[in-house]
């Protein structure tokens with residue numbers, strides 16, 4: 056067991072407000088490809104700028120919709136892993152927990168986390184291309200992409216694309232809570248994509264203890280008080296076991 060695991064458990068037991076930011080790495084052990092892992096990554100096969108942008112959807116809505124349908128099928132066929140379940144249990148161990156995920160796979164919710172802020176939206180929601188309103192797909196709609204029941208425009212996946220802004224309420228709430236936490240844990244993210252990658256700086260502004268869980272070094276590693284080098288599916292259950300023992 057990593058010695059810092061005991062120190063991290065101690066920091067969590069003394070924490071008032073824990074802020075957790077997750078990225079694709081926490082879903083890797085469920086079988087969801089991450090974005091930047093070479094070869095196996097989601098984008099090894101596709102050029103994201105051909106698919107995950109408003110311009111790509113405008114140019115070829117059918118191709119983009121089919122790519123997201125493929126991702127929906129992929130994610131629907133897999134399950135949360137021990138890391139997701141450990142986080143769902145963490146909410147019982149600390150006075151206040153904020154969970155913000157960059158992932159759009161909905162696995163935190165399926166693992167039982169009660170309050171999940173989806174910084175980049177959710178793969179399984181559909182929004183109107185014209186006004187961004189959330190829409191329910193008509194059961195008999197076989198169009199590709201489907202048509203908005205309200206206005207007849209196209210429907211698109213409710214995810215944030217390159218070049219699009221994070222919803223202002225999600226952005227403000229995430230930064231306010233990061234600035235108020237006393238322990239910040241970054242799990243399974245390359246810390247490369249702004250503005251999510253700046254959340255830990257708001258926590259540092261509040262003298263929070265910074266923890267990173269990742270098998271690889273990231274731009275955030277040097278700012279961390281504790282780095283747990285390894286897989287989330289191994290580390291997080293061990294951490295929760297330690298918290299339970301001390302309880």
Ligand code: OAD
Nearest residue numbers: 078079080083089090091157243244245248269271286287
């Ligand atoms: P990345 O694919 O950029 O990074 C995944 C991170 O997870 C890497 O640092 C890996 O080392 C780490 N990792 C891999 N397996 C792991 C495991 N078992 N346990 C813990 N960590 C592991 O994915 P993100 O950082 O989430 O944005 O990417 C951020 C954003 O970039 C995504 O949300 C997406 C993309 O543009 C949008 O779609 C808007």
